[in-house]
Amino acid sequence: MPEIDDNAEAERTRSALGAAGASGTWDWHIDSGILHADAQFAELYDLDPQQAQAGVPAETFFSAIHPDDRARMRIAVAGILGGAELFSKEFRIVTPDGATLWVHGRGRSFLDANDEPIRFTGLLVDVTERKRTEERLRIAQSAGGVGTFEYTDGFATVAVSDEFCRLLGLHPATSLPVRTINNVVQPGDAPLIPQPRSGIIPDTLDGVFRVSRSNDGAERWIARRGEIIRERSGYRLIGVIYDVTQTKEQEARLLELNETLEMRVEQELTERRRTEEALRQAQKMEAVGQLTGGIAHDFNNLLTIIIGNVDAVLRRFDVSSDPRARRSLENALQGANRAASLTQRLLAFSRRQPLDPRPTDVARLLAGMSDLLTRSIGGAIAVQIDAEAPGLWRVEADPHQLENVILNLAVNGRDAMPDGGTLTIAAHNHVVRDEDAPASVPAGYYVCISVTDAGVGMSAETLARVFDPFFTTKEVGKGTGLGLSMVYGFVKQSGGHITIESAEGSGTVVRLFLPRNLDNEHAPAAPMVVAAQGSPSETILVVEDDDDVRAYTVGILRELGYRVAEAHDGATAVRLFDRDEFSVDLLLTDVVMPAMSGRELADILWDRQPELSVLFVSGYPRDAIVSDGRLDPAVDLIPKPFTYLGLAGKVRELLDRRPSRT
Amino acid sequence: MIPATVTLGDLERDALTEILNIGVSRAAANLRKMIDEQVTLSVPSIEVLSRRRAARMISEREIADLIAVRQDFDGPFSGRALLIFPETNSLDLVRAVTGGELSNDQVVEIEREALGETGNVILNSCLATMANMLKRSLTMTIPEVLRGNGDMLFEVGEEGAAEGLVLFLYIDFAVRKRDIRGYIAMIMGIPSLEVLKELLDEFIERVVGQDA
Numbered sequence: 001m002p003e004i005d006d007n008a009e010a011e012r013t014r015s016a017l018g019a020a021g022a023s024g025t026w027d028w029h030i031d032s033g034i035l036h037a038d039a040q041f042a043e044l045y046d047l048d049p050q051q052a053q054a055g056v057p058a059e060t061f062f063s064a065i066h067p068d069d070r071a072r073m074r075i076a077v078a079g080i081l082g083g084a085e086l087f088s089k090e091f092r093i094v095t096p097d098g099a100t101l102w103v104h105g106r107g108r109s110f111l112d113a114n115d116e117p118i119r120f121t122g123l124l125v126d127v128t129e130r131k132r133t134e135e136r137l138r139i140a141q142s143a144g145g146v147g148t149f150e151y152t153d154g155f156a157t158v159a160v161s162d163e164f165c166r167l168l169g170l171h172p173a174t175s176l177p178v179r180t181i182n183n184v185v186q187p188g189d190a191p192l193i194p195q196p197r198s199g200i201i202p203d204t205l206d207g208v209f210r211v212s213r214s215n216d217g218a219e220r221w222i223a224r225r226g227e228i229i230r231e232r233s234g235y236r237l238i239g240v241i242y243d244v245t246q247t248k249e250q251e252a253r254l255l256e257l258n259e260t261l262e263m264r265v266e267q268e269l270t271e272r273r274r275t276e277e278a279l280r281q282a283q284k285m286e287a288v289g290q291l292t293g294g295i296a297h298d299f300n301n302l303l304t305i306i307i308g309n310v311d312a313v314l315r316r317f318d319v320s321s322d323p324r325a326r327r328s329l330e331n332a333l334q335g336a337n338r339a340a341s342l343t344q345r346l347l348a349f350s351r352r353q354p355l356d357p358r359p360t361d362v363a364r365l366l367a368g369m370s371d372l373l374t375r376s377i378g379g380a381i382a383v384q385i386d387a388e389a390p391g392l393w394r395v396e397a398d399p400h401q402l403e404n405v406i407l408n409l410a411v412n413g414r415d416a417m418p419d420g421g422t423l424t425i426a427a428h429n430h431v432v433r434d435e436d437a438p439a440s441v442p443a444g445y446y447v448c449i450s451v452t453d454a455g456v457g458m459s460a461e462t463l464a465r466v467f468d469p470f471f472t473t474k475e476v477g478k479g480t481g482l483g484l485s486m487v488y489g490f491v492k493q494s495g496g497h498i499t500i501e502s503a504e505g506s507g508t509v510v511r512l513f514l515p516r517n518l519d520n521e522h523a524p525a526a527p528m529v530v531a532a533q534g535s536p537s538e539t540i541l542v543v544e545d546d547d548d549v550r551a552y553t554v555g556i557l558r559e560l561g562y563r564v565a566e567a568h569d570g571a572t573a574v575r576l577f578d579r580d581e582f583s584v585d586l587l588l589t590d591v592v593m594p595a596m597s598g599r600e601l602a603d604i605l606w607d608r609q610p611e612l613s614v615l616f617v618s619g620y621p622r623d624a625i626v627s628d629g630r631l632d633p634a635v636d637l638i639p640k641p642f643t644y645l646g647l648a649g650k651v652r653e654l655l656d657r658r659p660s661r662t
Numbered sequence: 663m664i665p666a667t668v669t670l671g672d673l674e675r676d677a678l679t680e681i682l683n684i685g686v687s688r689a690a691a692n693l694r695k696m697i698d699e700q701v702t703l704s705v706p707s708i709e710v711l712s713r714r715r716a717a718r719m720i721s722e723r724e725i726a727d728l729i730a731v732r733q734d735f736d737g738p739f740s741g742r743a744l745l746i747f748p749e750t751n752s753l754d755l756v757r758a759v760t761g762g763e764l765s766n767d768q769v770v771e772i773e774r775e776a777l778g779e780t781g782n783v784i785l786n787s788c789l790a791t792m793a794n795m796l797k798r799s800l801t802m803t804i805p806e807v808l809r810g811n812g813d814m815l816f817e818v819g820e821e822g823a824a825e826g827l828v829l830f831l832y833i834d835f836a837v838r839k840r841d842i843r844g845y846i847a848m849i850m851g852i853p854s855l856e857v858l859k860e861l862l863d864e865f866i867e868r869v870v871g872q873d874a
Contacts, residue, residue, distance in 0.1 A: 075680050177722075
């Protein structure tokens with residue numbers, strides 16, 4: 001039991017306390033209710049020092065305490081009076097001059113033999129400065145989001161601030177085990193507090209750590225800064241931590257933005273280059289198309305005359321005639337036909353070829369071509385046709401042109417295999433889905449027709465140019481360089497796509513993707529009707545600005561037995577039509593004419609006679625009767641140059657199609 | 663969230679801290695008599711937490727397993743009181759109260775009994791003081807010693823755990839120059855805490871009077 005009744009000892013204690021900066025001491029005699037206090041205490045409390053030392057009522061203890069702290073201090077003193085032994089409180093007192101001071105009251109109670117408190121002694125220390133400093137530090141920490149820590153090497157715990165705990169999601173504490181703090185740091189990162197007694201004094205406290213906050217698991221970046229204080233036995237760390245997640249995220253976003261920016265610019269440039277390239281190609285094709293189309297138009301007129309007249313002479317030849325002259329004429333006709341097919345290809349390439357698309361069964365078409373293919377490819381090449389016959393979808397395409405295209409590709413395949421081999425022509429249904437659509441074929445339902453050879457193949461440079469008109473790898477005189485351009489033109493004009501795959505020495509595969517035709521109608525079998533005669537009761541009005549072509553056409557029709565009226569332009573034709581001398585059953589008109597086009601003429605005459613049959617003739621129909629490269633429905637067209645049989649068949653077909661006039 | 667009806671105000675918290683300070687002081691006086699050595703005990707602060715939070719907090723602060731003395735109390739307010747030490751400190755405590763003359767094996771042997779007795783003194787003093795200061799009476803069960811982690815001691819995950827709150831006190835224990843850190847926890851239901859809060863208000867009224 002402590003005994004401090006010895007006044008001399010109490011005096012020594014007091015003077016020692018005064019030297020230590022104590023502001024005052026008190027000695028509260030609980031049983032008598034008297035408070036004794038020293039001079040400093042008396043000064044703080046505005047008491048007479050003599051009286052204070054002699055004793056004042058115990059209640060005086062509360063007199064100088066700030067009103068806001070008084071209740072709290074009454075409770076604390078009640079604890080002591082009730083039996084608590086230790087007293088340690090900070091509170092404010094108001095001095096006689098009105099200043100408010102923070103003091104730390106530290107004391108204890110003394111118990112009698114029955115464990116009842118008899119005295120309560122203690123000292124008051126002015127801690128105003130420290131309190132302000134603490135307050136500034138606290139505000140600096142909470143406002144700045146900075147947590148402090150102090151760690152002495154070798155200790156298991158770290159002294160920390162509330163803000164330190166808050167930053168790491170830990171419950172506020174004044175000290176925490178090293179392990180608890182380091183557990184918050186993500187695996188793989190260095191510990192926030194060095195392992196005790198690791199024997200290594202850290203070089204710096206600067207560092208950034210990834211943590212998973214203990215309370216909510218949030219991942220944050222925490223920076224650590226501070227000082228390392230070397231002490232004789234080791235070191236002490238005094239430092240701060242603060243959250244740098246936002247900065248880190250901004251850095252990451254900026255970095256990502258930078259990276260993707262470069263990528264996006266690159267993509268944009270590539271896309272632009274591709275578009276420019278496509279535009280240049282389209283312009284080139286368009287220019288070539290204009291040119292070839294124009295040439296083909298005039299050329300077809302000339303060929304019509306040549307073929308027509310040679311044809312006419314040949315028909316008048318009989319067996320007794322000079323066989324050499326006949327052979328010469330036949331050669332001339334063959335040459336002219338070749339020229340005609342050349343202009344046809346030019347038109348096909350320039351996509352000005354009038355197509356007559358209809359639902360087409362590709363399997364049937366290939367089966368029908370089998371003989372032709374074997375004959376024209378034949379020899380050392382085996383032709384294999386492989387079509388999913390029953391299930392194959394229909395496509396909408398001009399069957400004659402499609403045959404032409406396939407034949408063309410087959411011939412290319414043959415030429416690629418000088419030493420023989422197998423040429424495979426296959427057709428199957430093909431669905432391209434959005435997610436795996438290659439650049440060249442958009443998603444959709446197609447019939448894919450492939451022509452595969454096992455030939456010499458092509459280099460990448462060749463491959464890049466195969467669709468260019470007049471580009472050929474064949475020897476001079478062997479190819480026109482229009483084959484693949486024509487194929488390309490046809491496929492595009494039919495709403496399809498084409499791919500070509502080849503490598504030197506390993507053959508070539510050309511694939512045509514033609515859109516599936518969803519109409520249910522069956523492809524009409526279109527057999528060519530042979531020679532169809534007319535009668536003088538059927539009147540045909542022929543309108544053609546080229547005198548030679550008109551004469552040829554009129555000649556054929558008269559020979560077939562029709563009654564024919566002719567005009568060299570639209571205006572004459574209208575006058576003739578209005579003359580009432582005869583009723584016209586069929587108008588056969590050129591499309592491209594000065595002043596009034598064939599289409600305009602037809603419109604005028606249809607006004608007068610809606611059921612009038614009209615057959616357009618053209619070597620170059622432009623847009624007059626063709627939209628999107630396809631014939632307007634209900635428009636019939638015969639391309640120049642035409643043959644005797646071709647014209648006869650078409651005219652008969654139209655006249656027979658009229659509602660029967662009984 | 664802790665319901666407003668049981669959230670302790672500053673003065674209520676101070677009052678409870680002071681009452682428990684009286685309690686641990688009584689306990690220290692009793693221990694002094696038992697072992698004839700200077701013993702001081704103090705309660706610097708108090709917190710009211712959910713059980714889960716209390717379990718998490720103690721696991722943040724104590725790496726070692728925990729050892730606890732448990733007593734249930736019943737009266738106007740009822741609950742379960744725990745005196746908790748980190749296991750490493752508990753042997754120190756046993757050595758301190760037994761005077762340090764025992765071998766390690768002997769310390770381990772009597773650990774349970776010594777802890778149970780010490781815990782009983784401390785918890786009894788605290789609860790008796792509470793009853794006395796709040797002018798009510800409480801009954802207590804005999805002490806049990808248990809080991810485990812925070813979740814186990816605070817019965818996190820058991821039925822009704824969401825309801826109960828924990829009055830959490832730090833306790834500084836100085837004996838024979840050893841400083842031993844421990845905790846006192848009182849697990850109480852909301853109705854009991856409401857009663858306790860009312861009784862604390864009455865106590866404050868008595869003590870503070872016109873300065874309230």
